[in-house]
Amino acid sequence: MPASAFFLASDDYLVATNKSASRKKSGARAATASEAPSRGDLPHLAVECVTPEVDGGRYPVKRVVGDVVQVGADIIKEGHDLMAARVRYRGPADSDWRHSPLTFDFEVDRWSGEFAVDSVGTWTFTVEAWTDRFRTWRGELEKKVGAGQDVHSELLEGAELVNRALGRMRFGQSRTALQRAVMILRDQHSSMDERVAVALDRELLGHMDEHWVPDDLTTFRHELKVRVDRERGRFASWYEFFPRSTSLEPGKHGTFRDSEWMLERAADLGFDVIYLPPIHPIGVSARKGRNNTLVAGPDDPGSPWAIGNEDGGHDAVDPRLGTIDDFDWFVKRANELELEIALDYALQCSPDHPWLKEHPEWFFVRPDGTIKYAENPPKKYQDIYPINFWSEDREGLWNACRDVLLHWVDHGVRSFRVDNPHTKPFAFWEWVIAEVHQRHPDVIFFSEAFTRPKRLKLLAKLGFQQSYTYFTW
Numbered sequence: 001m002p003a004s005a006f007f008l009a010s011d012d013y014l015v016a017t018n019k020s021a022s023r024k025k026s027g028a029r030a031a032t033a034s035e036a037p038s039r040g041d042l043p044h045l046a047v048e049c050v051t052p053e054v055d056g057g058r059y060p061v062k063r064v065v066g067d068v069v070q071v072g073a074d075i076i077k078e079g080h081d082l083m084a085a086r087v088r089y090r091g092p093a094d095s096d097w098r099h100s101p102l103t104f105d106f107e108v109d110r111w112s113g114e115f116a117v118d119s120v121g122t123w124t125f126t127v128e129a130w131t132d133r134f135r136t137w138r139g140e141l142e143k144k145v146g147a148g149q150d151v152h153s154e155l156l157e158g159a160e161l162v163n164r165a166l167g168r169m170r171f172g173q174s175r176t177a178l179q180r181a182v183m184i185l186r187d188q189h190s191s192m193d194e195r196v197a198v199a200l201d202r203e204l205l206g207h208m209d210e211h212w213v214p215d216d217l218t219t220f221r222h223e224l225k226v227r228v229d230r231e232r233g234r235f236a237s238w239y240e241f242f243p244r245s246t247s248l249e250p251g252k253h254g255t256f257r258d259s260e261w262m263l264e265r266a267a268d269l270g271f272d273v274i275y276l277p278p279i280h281p282i283g284v285s286a287r288k289g290r291n292n293t294l295v296a297g298p299d300d301p302g303s304p305w306a307i308g309n310e311d312g313g314h315d316a317v318d319p320r321l322g323t324i325d326d327f328d329w330f331v332k333r334a335n336e337l338e339l340e341i342a343l344d345y346a347l348q349c350s351p352d353h354p355w356l357k358e359h360p361e362w363f364f365v366r367p368d369g370t371i372k373y374a375e376n377p378p379k380k381y382q383d384i385y386p387i388n389f390w391s392e393d394r395e396g397l398w399n400a401c402r403d404v405l406l407h408w409v410d411h412g413v414r415s416f417r418v419d420n421p422h423t424k425p426f427a428f429w430e431w432v433i434a435e436v437h438q439r440h441p442d443v444i445f446f447s448e449a450f451t452r453p454k455r456l457k458l459l460a461k462l463g464f465q466q467s468y469t470y471f472t473w
Contacts, residue, residue, distance in 0.1 A: 044216035045083065045129050046076040053224050059461040060225035063117050064234045069226055073102065073111045073127045082136045084209075085129040087113050088219075091228075092121030092441065102127065121441040123226040130214030134161050138200065145196055152188075155195050159185035162204070165211045174207045232272060232415070233444050233465040238342065239271040243279065243321050243330075244301060253301065256322040256330040263330075267337040274334055275342040275417050278304040279327070281311040281318050283350020286373075286382040294382070305346050305419070306383040308353025314404040324411070331412035342415035342446065343408055347401055347424060348374065349385045355400075356385070362397045364388050389425045398428060402435050405443075409436070415444040421459055422449040433463030 051072045052061040063069060071087045085102040102113035117123055137158055144151050159182050166182060169175045184190055184198045198204065246262050247254035266274055283306040289296040296302060307314060317324050331341050349355055355362055356371065363385050364372035374381035391397055405416065421429055436443050447459045447467035456467055 043218045044077070044131065045218040046074075047085075047127055047129050047218055047220040048074040048076070050127050050220050050222070050224065052226075053222075054461060057222040057224045060122060060227040062227050062229065062233075062460075062465070064229050064231050065118060065120060066116070066231075067228070068114050068116050069123075069125070071102065071113050071115070071125065071127065073129075073220070074109070075102075075104075075111050075127075075129045077131065080136075082132045082139065083129055084132040084135070084214075085111050085113075085127060087115055087125055088128050089115050089123060089125035091117065091119050091123050093119065102129075117226060117228045120228055120230050122437070123228055124223050125226065126223045127220045128217055130217045132212075133215075134158075134165075134208045134212055135205070137161060138205065141196070141199055145200075151192075151196065155185045155199060158199050162208065165208055165213070168213055169211060174211060177203065177207055178211070227463070229444065229465055230442055232340075236272040236415075236444075236466075237270065238273045238275045238417075238446075239266040239269070240275040240277070241266075242277055242304075244304075244318075253320045255320070256326040259330065260333060263334050263337055263339060267339055272339065273342050273415055274339050275415075276344065278307055278344045278346055279317055279321055280304070280307045280314055281309040281316055282306055283309050283352040283383055285351040288383055303383060305344075305348065306350040307346060307348065308350045308355070310352065313349070313354045315407045328411055335412070340414055341412065342417055342444075343413050344419060345405065345416040346419035347387055348419075349387065350383055351385060353385070359393065359396070359400075361393050362387055362391050387424075389428055398431065401428075402432050405432065405436050406439065409440050409443060414440075414442055415446065417446045417448055418464070419448055421447050421464065422451040422455045426458060426462060429459065429464070430462040437463070 049072075052069065054061055061069075069089075073085065075083055075085050077083055083104070085104075086099045087102060088097050088099055090097050098115070100113050100115045102111040104111050111127075111129075115125065137154070141151055141154050141158065144154060162178050162182050162185065166175065166178045169178070181198050181201075181204050184195055187195070241259070241262050242254075243256055243259045244254045246259040248258070248261075263274060282302040282304055284302075286294075287296040287300065287302040287306065288294065289300045301320070304318075311319055317327055321327075322330075334341050349363075351371070351373075360371070366372055371385050374384040374386045387397065389397065408416075433445055444466070445464045447456070447464040449456060449459060449467055450470070459467060
């Protein structure tokens with residue numbers, strides 16, 4: 001069966017070829033032969049070690065609006081010809097590429113440049129390089145003129161280079177200037193001094209830099225990504241409170257409208273984000289009482305992380321807090337105070353969640369037919385059922401989890417504190433964050449993960465902008 005072989009030319013060049021295997025009649029091991037890459041496929045220059053990048057471009061690097069992305073590259077070519085290079089980049093709303101030049105530092109043998117990111121979303125960039133034939137010719141001409149050598153042939157060569165650039169132009173001031181240069185460089189009746197002066201003219205150099213089309217343009221093999229967030233993706237001060245605890249009347253369950261004074265207080269203290277624990281209906285079955293006791297009293301509200309009852313699930317509001325209209329008012333009032341609302345995104349269900357009846361296959365079913373509740377031995381959470389993200393209907397489940405986020409985004413939420421993301425599949429997080437960012441690139445995901453550093457690092461690569469830390473102050 002035909003297969004693909006790969007020849008590693010360098011760390012950043014990969015040439016694919018086909019190989020075929022033939023098996024001898026004797027049944028001996030098949031011999032394989034690989035074709036050498038076509039000479040036409042080999043690049044004229046090597047573009048390597050482009051930075052910034054994460055894991056060879058597998059994940060985007062991160063910046064915030066207003067940052068300047070510093071780009072570096074190793075660009076290598078045989079011989080003494082001069083090279084030119086640039087970073088090619090575009091923002092999420094750009095239809096055309098933008099360009100910014102790279103400059104060469106001889107001391108460290110590396111090219112560098114930069115570009116600014118001015119909008120939220122995913123930016124794309126790569127590095128292009130080519131032989132700068134006009135500057136190479138111009139530099140050699142200067143040396144020969146300085147040595148008093150005859151440069152008649154060199155001036156004719158220069159005329160051909162300028163004429164090549166001219167052939168790709170239709171009109172404009174630059175075209176007129178290049179036409180004049182070609183005429184004088186070819187004019188053997190003009191004095192040598194005049195022809196050399198035109199050849200070395202800085203204005204001609206500028207026109208050639210602008211209009212030269214390389215014949216050996218080499219592009220880095222990857223288009224690298226930059227994930228650009230708003231400023232609060234880098235830093236924000238969060239304030240947490242339970243709306244149910246904000247009533248000024250002792251013994252009364254608080255509401256969103258009761259919480260207005262807490263918004264004003266947090267704004268006066270200089271906070272940016274108000275984080276609310278789950279605001280959804282709370283399960284009744286196996287409801288926990290005060291101080292995590294196993295039996296709840298008649299007035300105990302239960303744990304807000306035991307999400308779901310007959311009033312709804314993750315896309316509903318606990319009626320004791322108010323209505324969805326009350327929540328919309330709460331978000332609007334926060335925005336008026338230059339605050340934003342962050343919600344807890346806890347992907348788990350109480351035994352009374354609508355998903356248990358509608359999609360029991362989304363949960364872990366024991367051999368005796370019962371649903372498995374959450375445990376962290378020796379701790380038991382009888383009021384919470386974990387979700388089986390790898391269930392047979394994982395497509396339906398993942399879509400439902402995504403739709404919960406989109407529902408709250410539609411109600412003005414732009415930040416989510418994600419509960420224990422390190423206990424859910426990493427593939428899910430990469431997918432769902434990308435799904436949300438495709439529609440709403442300004443959404444911020446905060447990782448509530450007390451876990452090992454490499455897990456924290458991977459969650460950041462997958463799209464989480466912020467996380468918990470062991471280094472509190």
